[in-house]
Amino acid sequence: MMNSTFSIFDPMSSLMNWNLNWISTLLGLMFLPKIYWFNTSRYMILWLSISKTLHSELNILLGKNKMTKGMTLIFFTIFTFILFNNFLGLLPYIFTSTSHLSLSLSISLPLWISLMLFGWINNTNHMFTHLIPQGTPFILMPFMVLIETTSNVIRSMTLSVRLTANMIAGHLLMSLLSNNGVLLNLPSLSILITTQFFLLILESAVAIIQSYVFMVLSTLYSSEVN
Structure with missing residues (x-):
């Protein structure tokens, strides 16, 4: 029972024991059709409105500083990457890469080290x-001190x-409830399906919130080095 529950977080694939599940981090590119890059579409208009709103918020957090020019693009890219991977993890049989510290640390640690080096080298007194x-x-x-x-x-x-724990908690709860579906009768199964539906909505909100929190906190940390 325990092995089957945590198998949803296992990064190992069954094909020759290769880590092919990590390829799911690139599946977000499939949601960007070719017409998005060339012609104006409803999808492009929606995404541009979201990017402009987040860009204005990040500019407020960073302040008017020449050294922070272009940093909003970095944080928005991180937001987009985490958002796509969080949502892809809600789909059946797709590995949730953001539920592993190896991925979340590979994003946050280089960003933090680069900010600390920039701050202590260029703004030592300020740090x-x-x-x-x-x-x-x-x-x-x-x-x-x-x-x-x-x-x-x-x-x-x-x-x-924070990102990993929130992704694991929701997916683990949904997995535990779904494993008991075969043991329930029809009335109880209908209640379980309804509960799973609302949990899926909750996890969708968590996927958005956690990517937004990651972006905002990274922006706030970077604003302290200038």
């Missing part, structure tokens, strides 16, 4: 001021763990 909040008593300064340093170090881990 030091973040370690000690204004008005901190002298006796508490060493503790505040330790707390702020720890907070900065674990940011990449908290970003990835």
Whole structure:
């Protein structure tokens, strides 16, 4: 029972024991038809309106700074990548790559390291001021430096763990409920199907929210280095 439940998060494919399931991270490109790149369509208009709205929000978070020009494109790309993979994981027999720390860490860790290197190399004094909040008593300064340093170090881990844990929790609950379907009678099965339907709607909302939270928190962390 336990092995079959967690098998939905197993990245190993049955074909010659290769990790072919990770190819699901590229399936999002299939949802972008060729006409999207060349001609104006309803899908293109919808996606452009979403991108413009998020672009304006990210500009507000980053502020007017020449060094942050173009960074909104990076964070919007991360949002799009996570969003497609979260939604693809809701489809049957498609591997949810964002439910693994190996993928979420590979996104958050390089981003965090690059931001820290940029901040400490180009804005050293500004980064030091973040370690000690204004008005901190002298006796508490060493503790505040330790707390702020720890907070900065674990940011990449908290970003990835938040995304992974939310993806695992919903998928695991749906898997546990669906495994009991063969043991239920018709009235109970109808209740189970209704519950699964509402859980699917909830997971769809979680897929959007978690990708948005990942993008916004990454933007807020980057705004502190300028």
